[in-house]
Amino acid sequence: MKNDTYIRVGTTYYKIVEKPLLSGEMAKVRVVWSIETIRQDHGKDFISQIPKYDDFCIVPSHTRYQERVGNCFNLYEPIEYSPKPGDCQTVLSVVRHVFGEQYEMGLDYIQLLYLHPVEKLPIILLLSKERNTGKSTFLNLLKDIFGKNMTFNTNEDFRSQFNSDWANKLLIGIEEVLFDKQQDSERLKNLSTAFQFKSEAKGKDRVETVFFGKFLLCSNNELNPIMIQPGETRYWVRKLPILGKANTEIRHKLREEIPAFLHFLSNRKLSTEKKSRMWFEHSLLHTDALQRIIDYNRNALEVEIKELLLEIMDTQQVESVSFCLSDLRSLLMFHGIEADISRLRKIIKNHWEILPSPNTLTYITYSMTGNQSGGSSFSETKKTGRFYTVSKEFLYAYFLMS
Incomplete structure (x- = not known):
């Protein structure tokens, strides 16, 4: 039994558990564990070997990750892949398909996620009423890159008062988004620029935490997936064209290329400079797809x-x-x-x-x-x-x- 299977934070002991999900993946969770149970399972001498922390913290980093920051346990998760020279043409083709003529900006977006995870970035909304357009492929690519630091929500999850499961994530993906109420749009906009956030779990008090999450939305409703008012500067809307022949093995190929893609991002010069609170100059984010939603909501x-x-x-x-x-x-x-x-x-x-x-x-x-x-x-x-x-x-x- 490894000593780091358990940790003590403050005066509470936790067991680190790999919890199976319906998707077949495993989620690492911390379960409160009594000191008496640990003593019964491993003996009294084992207790002194358990790593001890004063508190939890959240310090996002993909290139200089630390589990212990000061004397606090970092709730941010390390990513699975490390940069390595190689070919990443399949990954680049997916990015090119999603961002089209804004390809370099799309690379900037992912590069900023990887190298500067606390940077505020626009809300991305991917639209297409047709199937096989690559929306899910792109979201799954980001999920594979950033691992447990990305989560998928439903519309109901976003509206729920209980948000502790996504409050500390880098990326929050919502497929088939339908935010047809003004309060949904206002909440999303406010969160996209917020630095502090009230996190709440069932049966627990709300706690204020740092917030650095970025939202990735997908919808097959090209006209009214969300209320966007004229002059709004926080959305980047892309209408995706249909892909060619469906490739059922593409996710496996993309995973193989992630180390090379991270190496590419680590050595690439950004094509844009920070011009707004969402990094990109608003005029660069304006697309025909965004304009159609604005016009529909007028x-x-x-x-x-x-x-x-x-x-x-x-x-x-x-x-x-x-x-x-x-x-x-x-x-x-x-x-x-x-x-x-x-x-x-x-x-x-x-x-x-x-x-x-x-x-x-x-x-x-x-x-x-x-x-x-x-x-x-x-x-x-x-x-x-x-x-x-x-x-x-x-x-x-x-x-x-x-």
Whole structure:
């Protein structure tokens, strides 16, 4: 019996147990063990040989891993593979398939995971309504690289108040994600940039712990897997094309190439520099797949207001439009669109974050008038009030238009 089968942390003894999972893999768990049972099984002299630690800690590292940090037991797990020169073309082909024209950025993402695990990184969302697109292959590759430091969750696991099983993981993968509630999206966004986290297990008090987890989401819903609002900078969305002929042996081949891939990452120069709290500059993360989700989640009235204001600017050849909310409501009603003042205020002030003029002032706005041919046109109207001003530049930026 090896002495390190047991540890003592603080005043509590634990037995390190390899627990079989339904997947066929083994999970290393620490089970509280009584000192009397240890004495009965191994004799009283064995107790003094058990490694002793003052407390638990979490210090992620893949290149300089230490189980004992100071006098604390490190809950982060060492990875199974070490860098070794060799061929890793199969692994690189999977990365290229997933990230396409953003291939070098995809390599940066994995390289940062490996060499700088505490770095904040964007939430990756892989989409495809077709089968055999490589979503699971990519997630399984990362699972094989980072081992017990990656876990797979369901939507329900993420929503549960009991989160101790994934609170200290480097990667949290969620397949077939469906976060159609605002609170799901807000929680995910907040966690992606959090440094502290409340971890809770059944029957135990919540404890504050460090959080360095990165989320990897997959979905076959390309339009509404999660609520993403305009201007959001924390998502990296990729739509995956269909793979060629299915390869049932690819996972075995990928595992063989992991040491060479780690060697490749260890000697590769990053193609990007840190430009944001999620490392990558937001403009680099913007994809057509992300834009489709944003457009789908937009308030329909918000889109109508945008189109109306841009029509006025183009027709009148101006760069901005001023209006009071009653003016805007009248313009929309002319187009057969009903909207009360409170809804308009919510969009202009809360969503667009545009404030009215500080005082009642004179401004020029526009109203709709009919013509003899049955069409309509805009006419200038001078009014007074506390008005809002929206520019073409703002609308292009807010709606991420080219």
